[in-house]
Amino acid sequence: MKTLVLILGDQLSRDLASLDGFDRERDVVLMVEVADETTYVRHHKQKIAFILSAMRHFAAELGAEGLAVDYVRLDDPGNTGSFTGELARAVARHRPDRIVVTEPGEWRVRRMMDDWPLRLDVPVDIRDDDRFFCSRAEFNAWAGGRKSYRMEFFYREMRRRTGLLMHGDEPVGGRWNFDSENRKRLPASITPPPRGAIAPDAVTREVIAMVAARFADHFGDLDEFGWAVTRRDALAALARFVTESLPFFGDYQDAMARREPFVFHALLSPYLNVGLLGAREVCVAAEQAFRAGDVPLNAAEGFIRQILGWREYVRGIYWLEMPGYAQTNALSAQRPLPWFYWSGETAMNCLAIAIADTRRHAYAHHIQRLMVTGNFALLAGIRPAEIEEWYLVVYADAYDWVELPNTHGMVMFADGGLLASKPYAASGAYIDRMSDYCGSCVYDPRIKTGAGACPFNLLYWNFLIENRSVLGRNPRLAMPYRTLDRMPSQRTRTIVEEARAFLDDLGRDKPGPQSAQP
Ligand code: FAD
Structure with a gap:
């Protein structure tokens, strides 16, 4: 059975569910840069450049591994500008017996996928995104019957379930949460480490030039683009964060400073969200640094809580409550966004x-x-x-x-x-x-x-x-x-x-x- 595996721009993980069972002899990976996704909101120029460059690098890595990759660029002639249009063209090119895709991170795209079997006349296998600690079904089971949800209780459950920062059944250090210790102002005597920006390579420079020309009227500057666009560089950013910033992350987690836009924060969210880094490996790196005595508990716990707690919790709520969630306006707020x-x-x-x-x-x-x-x-x-x-x-x-x-x-x-x-x-x-x-x-x-x-x-x-x-x-x-x-x-x-x-x-x-x- 010939399979066409569609990989979206935030699914750049080698262990992605849709790549399970990929047959190198027969199957094809499809990756598409489509205008609809770059403009349905007018994303910051750096966001577009980051995603497109990371996609191009990921496709090249899969190709180097011997996987057949069909990659459609934004400016390719014939690009229809939509996922559905590009899938239809790819189905005509490859004549697959089925399409496999990992569920997307957005309700809008998930709804689009429901139409595909009929529109494309090919069966579509939508697989769970297992890059999270908590599956949607597990979250729904946790949430079942509650009138409101609280992150703290969910987080404790996740600590127990994963064993992260646990000592048997008890939280390491005897407390679940060290937030009260994490509210220091940044003193003038402490200077956070420099960002460690990554110089754009030829692929990124080409993408940046294209974004500058095509999305000139979008918000944001491109001059200081310093994001990693490969897993290797994202792993290096993680290692640098754990050594240089994590020890102080807890103390100054809430601090803001004029000349320090990053303070001791990780700058890892873009990598986690597109899949260049996995949530588990990031949390394990923080726990290991704590267990090695390199990082205090309030820092390791505070950091792990953001990912194991908040990140998983908001995702669970999103899928549980959408699409109605976006429609509520409990405080009847009506003022337009100031210019x-x-x-x-x-x-x-x-x-x-x-x-x-x-x-x-x-x-x-x-x-x-x-x-x-x-x-x-x-x-x-x-x-x-x-x-x-x-x-x-x-x-x-x-x-x-x-x-x-x-x-x-x-x-x-x-x-x-x-x-x-x-x-x-x-x-x-x-x-x-x-x-x-x-x-x-x-x-x-x-x-x-x-x-x-x-x-x-x-x-x-x-x-x-x-x-x-x-x-x-x-x-x-x-x-x-x-x-x-x-x-x-x-x-x-x-x-x-x-x-x-x-x-x-x-x-x-x-x-x-x-x-x-x-
Ligand atoms: P750090 O402060 O170093 O935290 C480490 C990691 O924890 C982050 O990389 C992130 O993956 C995770 N994390 C921390 N807080 C949250 C949170 N509240 N929800 C989910 N994950 C969290 N985060 C996004 O990834 N994408 C968004 O679109 C986004 N929008 C936000 C909008 C608002 C209004 C607010 C208040 C927060 C938003 N966050 C969002 C959460 C958080 O601000 C960012 O994850 C964080 O600033 C990313 O920077 P960092 O990697 O340096 O994070």
Whole structure:
């Protein structure tokens, strides 16, 4: 039986389920660069260059191994621009008895696949993506019957199941979670290691030139492209992270610094998400470094929790709740995305820095995403679909299955608390505590209202006031609501007036949100 194995751009793993049983004598791998996928949202230029270059390298590696690879480039004549169109052409070329594919990371593509047997008149075998610790069926079994889900309980279950950082039935160190130790500000005396950017080779340079020409009007710079595009270089990046940054990852996990866009973060998410690295090998590397005494427990646990806990948890929720998940809007947020998310032109220093980092590197670390760009979108009541699209566009690691729950659930609380027990709302004091951004800002986080007041202060209280009917009974928000209730009414009136004036001003004189993302 001749098989055509379709490998998607985020399935660049040699041990991919769809390659199981591949017959080198008969079977063919199909990889396609299609316009639909590069433009259904206007991805950051680095994201497109990263994926296409990694695809081309992966195809070359399979070819060198002796597998027959049919590779369609974006600019090949006859390229139809869609998965379905390219499959139809490949079926005509190869006349396979069946198509094999690993399930995609996106609901939109999964639905597309359902049409293929009929459209192509060939049976299609869609295999589970087993590159995760927890299968979709296992997650559904865990979630079954619960009204809301909590990452912490799921994570403990995963620790038990995998044995990672376990001592028999007990967590190593006697605690499951060392988060409370992971909230230090970055002192001036500590300098994180340099990024270790990888110089683009000839293949990547060709892709970068093509992206620069073809996607010139997409958001983002290409100048500092430094991503690994092969498994070998991704493994080297993992090794460097474990030696140089992981020992400090825990302590400074939440820290933000003006001149340090990466702090001690891993920069491994693009590699994990396209399959150049496996989640298991990354977690095992961190555990081994801890067991060898090279990395403290709060760092190893904090890092492993992000992958074994959060990454698996958001994926589980995505597949469990889609497609309805993306439609909810528990806080009825309706404001359009301000233009400065694209231009970076804002006097709020924290936002300007996070957006500039994003434009330069197609990267911002978790706390910038959650507590700066995310926090602002939450407090300002941005329409969930608009901020979700922004996150999907601007980061090199962004795929629907992981971006959507993080933005819709964790940041925007648009799911009404399904994913997280409370919104991650914070005033300017949090940003000031965890960063060096505020010192050089025109606004002052210590000023609550009036001239110079940090907009995050106004918006924070205004957010609690405006959303009282939904959030007022949330036990985790009891303290801020008590503080609010003790405020003199004149003060709350001033907050609401100034917050509204600020919000009304946000959209002035700016191009429409979707009209021309730079
Ligand atoms: P580190 O901080 O070094 O963490 C290590 C690894 O843990 C990451 O590589 C990542 O694989 C995993 N991880 C950490 N936090 C999360 C999380 N909340 N969810 C899933 N995995 C996590 N991550 C993506 O991979 N793709 C996205 O599209 C994405 N969108 C996000 C949108 C918002 C609004 C927020 C708040 C977070 C988002 N994240 C996303 C999660 C997280 O911010 C990134 O995984 C992380 O910043 C990647 O950088 P790093 O490799 O240096 O991570």
